[in-house]
Structure formats: C-alpha cells, structure tokens
C-alpha cells in the first residue's frame with residue numbers, strides 16, 4: 070500500500086518593522102487616548118512600515134528571518150509561494166510573485182485574500198498539495214502593511230492595526246506529527262461589517278461600500294467571541310482531540326478582550342495561550358505566525374506539542390487548525 074504523506078511546518082520566520090506607532094503617538098493624531106485603547110483592546114503599540122516598506126518587503130524580511138533560523142536549505146526546492154494578505158502591494162501583480170522572484174524560486178505564486186484567517190487558509194491549501202503528492206514544499210506567508218491603508222482621521226478603526234509578517238515552510242513530516250485537522254468558514258452576510266473597498270461601490274444586495282476602511286466594531290466583537298470558541302471546539306473534534314490535549318492556543322491577535330473571553334469560555338489556562346497584541350496590534354494575516362514565532366523564541370513550542378490556531382475576520386470569515394509540532 071502507498072505510504073500516506075503527512076504535511077507539517079518545518080521552519081518559521083517573522084519580521085515586524087522597526088518603527089513603532091504607540092497609543093501616545095495616536096493621541097497626537099486624533100481624538101483618542103492610551104487608556105481608552107488599552108482598556109478596550111489591550112494594544113499599547115504597533116509596528117509601522119516605514120517609507121519604502123510594503124507587504125512585499127516585509128514578507129521578504131520574514132523569509133530572510135526563516136533562513137537565518139533554519140538555514141538556506143529550508144527554502145531550497147520551494148515549488149509554491151502562497152501569500153495571504155489584506156494589504157497587497159497592488160491588486161495585481163500578486164505580491165507573492167515579488168517574494169518568489171526575490172529569492173529566485175522556481176515556483177508558482179499566488180496571493181490569498183480572505184482577510185485575517187488567510188494564513189490558516191494558506192496552510193490548509195499547502196497541506197492539500199503536499200499530502201496529495203502534487204507539490205513538495207510550499208512557503209506560506211502572512212504579511213501586512215495595513216498602516217498604509219488606514220485613515221488616521223478615523224479613530225474607529227485605525228487604532229487597531231499594525232504591520233508585520235510571518236512565514237512558514239510546509240512539507241512532509243514524520244508520521245504522527247504535522248497537521249491534524251482544519252476548518253474554514255465564511256458568512257458573506259456580514260460583509261458590510263468590516264472591509265476596505267476596491268473596485269465595487271456596492272455589495273450584491275445593494276448595500277453601499279464606504280470609501281476607505283470601514284468597521285462596525287460591536288458586530289465584529291460579538292461575532293468574534295462566538296466564533297473563536299466554536300471554531301476551536303469544532304477543529305478539535307475533527308482531530309479527535311479534546312481541550313486537554315492542547316499545549317498551546319495561538320489565537321488571532323485582534324484584541325485581548327476577545328482572546329481572553331474565548332479562552333475563558335473554553336476554560337483554557339492563560340499560561341497555554343499566546344497574547345502579544347499589546348506589542349503588535351492587529352496584524353491581520355500576520356498575527357498568528359508573528360505570535361507563533363515569538364512563542365517559538367520563548368521556548369514555548371516543542372516537538373510533539375499540539376497547537377491550535379484560530380482566527381476570524383472580514384467576510385465575515387474564520388478558520389482553525391490543529392498541528393502537532395514536528396521540529397526540535
């Protein structure tokens with residue numbers, strides 16, 4: 070019988086721009102204050118792309134970090150680059166192509182647009198390619214230069230977002246390790262609650278799409294505190310696991326209140342949860358890989374550990390994944 074291939078993550082890297090945009094900086098730009106932002110979101114500061122830094126260059130730095138940690142061999146033979154982003158350099162060409170050419174990879178490349186859960190969606194696509202035997206090695210990146218798209222006269226949304234990127238190599242791993250299950254979700258009825266306009270000025274049901282970034286914070290909040298625990302339970306069930314099997318909970322770093330509410334509803338010990346939103350803000354597709362790389366550096370990710378990733382965002386959309394870490 071043919072041996073089943075199991076896919077997993079064999080290398081990670083991350084990068085956040087040097088420049089910081091603190092709550093105190095925002096106080097000087099709009100009618101807001103540090104106390105309001107911290108108490109409602111847990112965010113203290115965020116990294117901000119400098120002039121000349123974009124989703125492409127930030128992604129490239131995250132892959133350079135991956136190479137620094139795991140060696141040049143880690144990206145040798147990559148045959149596909151999947152780049153999830155909510156702030157691509159351009160609608161086309163794909164930002165993924167800019168990363169592919171920078172590293173001289175003989176690989177296909179495409180951008181994946183499903184807002185914040187994009188990196189998990191990307192991992193699931195990579196898993197399918199690798200486990201089917203169609204491709205061998207895939208670079209999955211989440212990268213954002215969202216501060217370039219924010220309107221800093223609108224305090225409602227601009228205070229939330231920051232810039233950064235995380236990258237992972239997905240390929241075959243030892244049996245018993247790697248991806249265990251994923252779920253992908255979408256509910257386009259919530260499209261009007263969060264987004265940034267591109268070519269259309271209305272949704273299919275005729276609802277106008279405002280100019281620039283738009284968000285109904287309360288609706289998104291309600292959705293998030295419902296979907297995070299539900300998606301976590303669903304993905305564990307699919308993996309035939311329980312909450313007790315989980316070593317590390319890596320949720321989308323949108324807001325500390327949302328993340329802790331989800332963890333508390335599930336009864337997850339805060340020691341097992343990664344929370345770095347205070348430093349990065351919401352970095353959309355980059356949020357989980359950035360948090361994962363920080364956890365890895367802190368020695369919190371060890372071979373054999375079961376990790377749960379769970380994310381939500383515009384769409385409305387969501388995704389979750391269970392992974393058994395396969396590298397030392």
Ligand SMILES: CC(C)(COP(=O)(O)OP(=O)(O)OC[C@H]1O[C@@H](n2cnc3c(N)ncnc32)[C@H](O)[C@@H]1OP(=O)(O)O)[C@@H](O)C(=O)NCCC(=O)NCCS
Nearest residue numbers: 101102105109185224225228286287289290323324381382
């Ligand atoms: C955005 C969010 C922090 C707002 O918190 P909230 O408690 O719901 O606050 P409200 O929207 O009810 O606003 C409360 C008041 O603060 C004001 N306010 C809004 N933004 C503010 C800001 N940045 N600074 C100061 N005051 C602000 C509002 O105008 C309102 O004033 P009013 O009572 O005089 O009308 C919260 O709804 C949230 O986190 N939602 C989820 C957003 C998210 O995660 N989006 C990304 C998903 S990927």
